[in-house]
Structures are given as structure tokens and as C-alpha cells.
Amino acid sequence: DGGITQSPKYLFRKEGQNVTLSCEQNLNHDAMYWYRQDPGQGLRLIYYSQIVNDFQKGDIAEGYSVSREKKESFPLTVTSAQKNPTAFYLCASSAGTANYGYTFGSGTRLTVV
């Protein structure tokens, strides 16, 4: 079945450590997105990529970094510069532009202690 795989589902890290969240899709979608979900705030866009080797900052990119070396993969690194990293992170993809609608992964819950 085609879809988006995010791993791991739960992740714990010590404060000050960088951590990378995985997102892989086998839908042959061009565009991929990272969102952060916090209670009462909905989904906020961190980074997005519309083609390989290109990505753009979203609304809350500070403290995060991404890469898009392959069409299928869009890993997100939460750096030690991110002031409040504990959150639920969602990866999504779309066939063309976002107007087509998104397919979402199941998310990674990151807890920094």
C-alpha cells in the first residue's frame, strides 16, 4: 500500500541534543511538508519541499533543519536551538501543489527531557 511512514512513533531526547525525525513516502509525490501540532494551535508549517534538492521555510522554521536528497525522503532535524521542541510532528505529501490535498503520516511524538 502507498503511504507515508514516519519513524519512530515516540522519541525521547535529552535537552541540548539534536534529533532527526524520519519521513518516507512511496506515493511518488513531488511535494513534502513538515508540520508541528500543539494542543489548541492546530498545525503549523515548519518546512516544505516541492522538488528534490529544494526546500522552503514555513512559519516556524527556527531551530529546525531539513534535507531533500531523494524524492521519497524528507527528514527533519530538531536542533538544540529549538526553544520548545516537545510536540507532535506530522509529515505530509501532495501530488502537486498543496491544492491537491495532503496525505499525512501517522506522526512522531517528540519529548525532550
Place this chain on the structure above:
Amino acid sequence: AQSVSQHNHHVILSEAASLELGCNYSYGGTVNLFWYVQYPGQHLQLLLKYFSGDPLVKGIKGFEAEFIKSKFSFNLRKPSVQWSDTAEYFCAVIPDDNYGQNFVFGPGTRLSVLP
């Protein structure tokens, strides 16, 4: 910048009650509108979407939504909810006139249906 508001943070209903979740957006141009649902422990799924045409759109599981352009609203409705509708519901908007834009999501409404 665009923004999306959802009227209620948490709605509690009994089974068979009717549901209406409010969604309003701020954007002066043409928009595409979506409702996504996130069932407990599952990923977000598309419930329905509006691009153009009939402003009353029907989605999966008996949900429908009505686009009222003059009110900048896209409210979600279901005549009779079931316990399995317990989930978080997100309204999302994307401008139709600039393909470089991305979704703006509302803060979500949590629906709890009591058996």
C-alpha cells in the same frame, strides 16, 4: 496573512445528536477549503473539500459542509453523530490564486460523542 478560526475548542454530544462545527477564514481572494479529521491514534484524513461549484459539499461518513462566501465560512455538519465520530476536526484553507501558497489550518475542534 490568511488565518482560520474554529468556533469551539471542545464539543461534547450524545449519540444521534446533530453536529455543526464552525470554521471561518480571513482571505480576500478565492480559496479552496478542506476539513480533515484525526481519529484517536490515527493520522489525519481528508473528510471533504470544496474547490468550486455547488457550495454544499458531501464527504465521507455522512459529513457535509457548506461554503458561504459572504460570511467567509465553511461549517461542517452531520445530522446524527455516532460514537465513532469522536475525533479532532481541522478546517484548512489554501488560496486558489497563488500556487506557491500552502495550507493554513485552524486550531482544531475536539469532538467527544457519548454513547
